[in-house]
Amino acid sequence: MHLHRMTLQAVGPFPGRHTIDFAALSASGLFLLEGPTGSGKSTVIDALVFALYGKVASADASEDRMRSDHAAPGDDTFVDLVFETGSGIYRVLRTPRYERPKQRGTGTTTQQATIKLWRLTSPDAPDDGDLLSTRLDEAGLELAHAIGLDREQFVQTVVLPQGEFASFLRAKPEDRRRVLERVFGTEVYERLEKRLAAMRAEAGRGLDAARGEVGRAVAGFVAAARCADDDAAALREAAAGAEVDVPALTAAVEAVAGAAAAEAVAAEAVAARAAERCAVTERARDAARTTVVAVERRDTLLAERARLAARGAEHADDARRLAVAGRARLAMPAVAGVAQAETAFGEATTAVARRRAAVLAGAHADLAALVPAEAEADVQLKALADERERCTGIRARLDHALELEATLPTLRVAVADLEARVERRAAERDALVDGLAQRPHERAALRERRDALGAAAGGLAEAQVALRAVEDRRAAAALVAELEPRVGTAEAAAGVAARAASEALEHAAALRQARIAGIAAELAVELAPGAPCPVCGGTEHPHPAAPSAEAVTPEVVHAAEEACAVADEVLAAAGRVLTELRTKRDGARASADGWDLPAADAAVADARRAVEEAQAAARDRDAVDAELEAFDAGTRALEQQRAELDTVVGKDGVALAGRRKEIRDAETAIEAARESSDTVRARAALLDARVELVGAWLTEAQRLVTAEERLAERRVELAAALSEHGFDDAAAVRAAALDEAALAALDRRIREHDSALDRVERGLADDAVRAVGDVTADAARASSAEAEATHAAADEAATRAAGEAARLRDRASSAEREAAEVSRAGRALVAAREAAGPVVRMANVVAASGGDNARQLSLGTYVLARRFEDVVAAANGRLAAMSSGRYELLRSEEKERGGARKLGLALKVVDHHTERERDPATLSGGETFYFALSLALGLADVVTAEAGGTDLGTLFVDEGFGSLDGDTLDVVLAELGRLRDAGRVVGVVSHVDAMKQSIAERIEVRRAADGRSTLTVRA
Template identity: 35%
Template sequence: MRLHRLSVTAFGPFGATQEVDFDALSSAGLFLLHGPTGAGKTSVLDAVCFALYGAVPGARQSPGASLRSDHAPPDLPTEVQLELTVGGRRLEVTRSPSQPRPKKRGEGFTMEKAQSRLRGYDPERGWHALSTSHQEIGEELTQLIGMSRDQFCQVVLLPQGDFARFLRADAEARGRLLGRLFDTRRFAAVEERLAELRRGAEAKVTAADERVLALAQRTAQAAGPAGVEAAPVTARPGEPGLAEAVLAWAAIARSTARERLDTAHAALAAAEDRQRAARRALEAERELARLQQRYAETLRRAEALEERRGEHDACQERLERARRADRVAPALELREEAERAHRAASDGLDRARSLLSPELRDAGADRLAELERTFQQELYALDAAREAEERSAGIDGERLRLNREARADDELIRDADAWIADWDTTRTALKERVDASQEAATRAERLAGLLAPARRRLDAAHRRDALAADVRQAEDRLTGAREQELDARKSWLDLRERRLRGIAAELASGLVAGEPCTVCGSAEHPAPASPGDGHVDRATEERALAAQRSAEEARAQAEQQLGRVRERHAAAETEARGDDGHTSLAAAELQALADRLAHEHAEAHRLAAATNPAREALAAAEREHAERLEQRQEAHGRMSARTAAREALDAEQARLEERIAAARGASASVAEHADRLTRRVARLADAATAVHAEQEAARRRKEADDRLSDAAFKAGFDTPEAAAATLLGAAGQRELQHRVDAWQAEAAAVADRRAERDAREAAERPA
């Protein structure tokens, strides 16, 4: 890091702007900051630290301490500007602490917030802004410098005894700082890596020893108590010589196991030879027994097969007769179907004849058909009379409809007359509702204009009352601050006077034999003054001065706070009086006024909300009045039309009644007479159809009998009944075929097994 230029304004002891050109100072390599106490040497270092980190070193950054110069005019702001090169970048940082400044309007001071600005230099663009954030600027500079404020003050600045504190620090604290300054992390990393490798190697050796011991234990368990004479190694993992001891013990165990293995191999070979011979003998005996059992089983199956031969022959004969009877089955089914059809036709004929009159029950088909045609012609002649009867019934329905419509129109006319009679009263009431709602809307607008100012005055009165207490508290604080300031000034002046009285002793303490006096210039000091009782030194006076300045600043802040509170109280008082400048009212009076206006406004707004419904009700009533007038006129017109329609219906119904009376005869109506004829025609038609169906079914039954007799003779049966008794279903035939096939398959299998030579020879040998 290299400093180029420092500019301080109203900072510390510097009341005006001072600049330090570090480039000119460092042109010879080194430069020295030298001057008497209070000349501002430490303040230059404080300014550099404040520009970099926004704070000054050590106790000078204690709470309540001010960085602003007491010698600066009020309108000159405190500011520090530092131009430097760090991390290969040329930067300019400007900082201003939190400080009071005169108000732009009115008297007094206001507190200005702390500000920071950072600029960077680019050969192409020149100076350009980088950031105005305290946090961003602090992080950027700390990262580029590589040290915090405390580390920078300890290592770089080392002002006024801080170097001694660094030397007295413990080794760990100095190690952390120096390690960061000189980057000793690589040595620590190498040391940590070597330790990690050592720990890894130890873990691998211990794990390998544990595996070797585990293998030795497993070997001893496998060898058994008589396997190895020497005991396995009992050393712990990680001890030297463990692997060699395990290898020696394993060699003894291996040789013993090999001897036991050779002996076991010889015994095993002999036992396997004896086992193979015994197995061959056993297999030969088992094969002989199997062949003997197989031949004996074959003989038993042959005897059982011969016993079932008669059953097999009967099943085969029955199956052949059933297959011949299958050729007669279609004729049998046809005969049964013809018989069922004939019985159904006979039953239908009986039912049809039972519905006829006694003189027609034995009539033939031709007679029945002739009567059907006669009644059908008479039924056709009744169609016109039936239509006339239906029309007459329709006229009765129309007359009833006209009567219902007449009653409805009468009721409508009565309702319309009653409603129209009250129309004037209804319209007047609705118009009065509309007028009242409009008047309420006007009143609501006027009250709304009064309610908002009343509420603002009420809020201002509340603020005024609260700020009055704040004014009294601020006045009390100002009185206390003034008293403290007077006490501090009196104490400082007293200490200053006492110090001036003893200034000779203070100057004498700095005399050195043989060196000239700073006051008289003499190298001889025959009678230096000595401090008397109650002597005050420079530090005590400076602390008293600092206390006096702190009290003065507290008094100024109390005055500023009182001025601000009084301004807010006066503004609230003015707003509470209102625009017309009336006398200020209490908050309770303003609250009552606002509540009364709010209640009146709510009531007027509620009444005004009914304006649109009242207008809609008036418009709806006017529309209903016009509709009722129109409905009454239309009802009168419909009544006239219905009178003419009734006369026409009466004349038409009289003509139709004459035609109906001539056509219905003795029946109650034409429809009843036509229904009777329709039923008679249907019964005659059913009877004629039943006669024809019965004759056709008899003919088909005779043909089926002839075909059945011919089919039974061709199939070899004496009668159709014998063929029917021999019939079997598909399931029965399959059952017989399965039994025949099973007997034949068993016979073939027995013949094959009796032809086996090895089984026959084995049967001749002993069991």
């Protein structure tokens, strides 16, 4: 894997945007990442790891540190990385999750994490590629496949943890395990050991619970089976203890349950025999009871038959009376019909007589002569009918005259209203004619006013053009007034910048001259015994120059040169600003054409007044045009209204003549129709009363004829009914008749007697009554009492036997149920033992607490030892080169000092100069560094091999170089150079000044007083 380029913005202490060109830094295969402690060197590595994995390098650090606290609210935080693996060239652009101010309102909103992943055709064409994914999960899988390492492996191999190994070499024996756990990331095995221990404890609790269930099940069985004390004690003892013999316990419980079941079966047989005996006595008791009932019923029926026989004569008389009343009931309708007809005939005769008397006393007495009292009924009926028909005809001919008489007042009012309307509309027409005669003069005045306003509004366009011209000149004059003071300020600033640039140039030249004067002392600082002088080439340096207290360092000269460059940039910027302001001012002055701001304001005011006056005239002209149009429309409306009034007045005159003729015709018809009456209505009322009187008399006369005919018919019907039913006259029928209640009571009494007699005879003929023969009631009761006593004794015995059987059956059922519960609990205990066995054994092996782990090594320790052994083997090759073959590391299986048991994590240092073994704690600081570096490089080799041989083209080596002497530093750098020769690029992270002299390509990180950092790449 090779890094090409990384750009970061608003990350950690870096608020700005910085780009690191790893391709340029990698030209020599070795570059330096340097800067003061806390300036942000580790942030560069965090940005690299974040771009690839979405997390920072340290597992304990939060991604919240990615967002710079110094970033502006609108600046985005991102890392843009271009890298290359065997799978291709990739570009990943990733942003973290952070809080940013809301675009609207107050407060913050969450900016979610994002990613974009491209596959490129060239590292120099980042915008020419295929977008692979914009989803975090998909892009993560693509990156993992391309890199071949997870985050932990990447951090272990790209950022070499020689610092952790240095801690390991210096650590006390009891601390080495924790150091290696951090390096190798073996926490998963510790979690596995704890998980297995928890499972072992859980299995133990499960066994205890299963044993408790067995004990509770046995206790429940003892209570349910009501065991004897010895049996109960034996069962409880069998269920107690850690190792319960489940088969034996189950067999003992089943034996006790079987005995209880046998007792229940025997008791049920006894209960069955007792129940059968009880049933026999019950049948005998029921038979005795039946006999008593039959004897008592026989005696009751005989007494009832004697009572009915005593009422025989009375019953026969009731039957005879019922038969006569039945014949009278059939004849009664004819008797009632004659009575009703006689009543109706009398009422009709009376009504006709009253009507004749009333006619003679009323206004129509002449009717009595038309209908003589001595005339036959049919003659009277015809005379009355003829008179009603005559009067009805006359009354019908009066309807039209009545209608005319009713509408005549309305017609007269309508004629009066029509006369008034004709007069009013004629007056309106005359007024309209006078108004129309004046309108031509009024229209001429409006036309004259409109022409005058049109002439005034014609200059509006010219006035508007003049206004725009003076406004442009006024704006130019205002701009001149605004720019004049700014030009003066810019001229002053340019003068200050020119003086500052001159002073900075002179100061930098003086510093360069001073450094040249003291260069001998600067070179003398770097002289080493036996090394050639860079000036004369001599290897002896008897009198090297000493630097003075005022010696100028390269850094001071560099700072002065940078200050000079900054001053030049400020001067150039001030000149550009001054030139731009002068150009704007001169252009505005030419546009103002000599006007100052007050003169321009006065000209603008005059031009605006001219425009406003022309606009007002145009508005007034438009208003007069609208007024003229409305005036003409009003004239046309008035002429239309006059024409309509002429038409209406003519039509109303014709209608008025017609209504007057209609009134005259109605008055003539009414006069003819009323004859001698005051009004037609009065004559009509007189005729209506006569028709009503004749009609009522005719109705009553017809009713009298009908009543007489109906009376004759009813008398014929009565004679036939008397003959048919055997009665002499109507009085005999009335005497024999009974009302409905009496008739029903008599019939009910006869039927009740017959029914009772039939019931008695059928009861005496019943088989049960006949079967008792002559048995007396006392004898039957005595026999029944004896049967009751026998059955009571048998029932009591059956109840006792059934209760005992139920008790034993319940005990057997409970014992069987609880025995099944004991069996279930036993099976559960066996299953718990079988399930717990492997868990307990595995937990003991992993925790090194059982006999199966012969070496007494926990799983985590074993993995650490094996991994460490591989790392030591890989590290010895590096160590041999760095120590010129002097040192070698050996892993020891000996028990560490102060340890409770052998861990297999001890180390020995073999010094081949003396062929003796040393403790790593005796190593010097420089030796500890390159020992740790060897172990870190060995770890990188092991992890790379485990990841399938992933090619890591870039490595970072962290602090520790300050502890090396010059020779050892050269050796270590030479070893790092071999990494370069193998195709790797090594980035050395250090703040040691000597490293700057040894490594030209570097990334410089500097921190300002406010906590912000900047990054400069020198390649």
